[in-house]
Amino acid sequence: MTLKKEQIKEIKNLLRFKLDNKLNKYVRETTSMPFLAKLMQDSEKVAAYSFIHSLATTLGMSVYEQVSKIIAKENFDKVETSYDIEGEITHEENKTITKILQEIKNNSRKADKEKEIKEILECKKESGRKIKVRADLFLKKGDKEFYIEIKTAKPNIDVFAKSKEKLLQWVALRKKKVNTILAIPYNPYHPEPYSRFTMQGYLDEEKELYVAEKFWELLGGKETYKEVLEIFDEVGKEFKDKIQGKIKEVARRGIGS
Secondary structure (H helix, E strand, O other), rough: OOOOHHHHHHHHHHHHHHHHHHHHHHHOOOEEOHHHHHHHHHHHHHHHHHHHHHHHHHHHHHHHHHHHHHHHHHOOEEEEEEEEEEEEEEOOOOOOOOHHHHHHHHOOOOHHHHHHHHHHHHOOOOOEEEEEEEEEEEEEEEEEEEEEEEEEOOOOOHHHHHHHHHHHHHHHHHOOOEEEEEEEOOOOOOOOOOOHHHOOEEEEOOEEEOOOOOHHHHHHHHOOHHHHHHHHHHHHHHHHHHHHHHHHHHHHHEEOO
């Protein structure tokens, strides 16, 4: 087992808290979905969908970051979530980043992490503008720094482009080679490799894209992804009846057409 008993307990308690909070405080935001209701011809299932979607959003917004921190703190010297990197980005660095993004968009270059870092670090250290760019997760071990953006499983092209810009800005702000990563907690295309058409070549897939096992094993070592899924499974079984009961409750209320 990779995870320690205390880590497992902490993750389980986090999930229990989040589920209890969702079950007790959930109020349906959407009361009318007329087009979906007409197509489905089942207002109860449409109503239940609103709760399941809300639960999935809760996972995406906060749980992955917090679980990541619980796992990583045993293996890294420093671990922070919602970590702001502040500093000055020079005019030449900004121009170089814009050029890299535009050339990738125009298909006149391929994403190449090492080459991009080299181009940014070769820029003149003249004056520029102060900016602050947040990382969802920051890790440090010895002299190695990791700046991580955590995204949902199916980002659109604008998200990939914006995330790539962040990855490049972190290098410019730190003025040295650092590890910048876009992490996706699971692969929705499993067992096929992750291949999202909206990536549009923005990422160096080997060095910048960490999906499912690759991400969780960075944090905790081999088999971490499997162990995290087992924890979710165990808590899911604990809450199965409560969740099913909530879905039935929401469904009974129906949803307007």
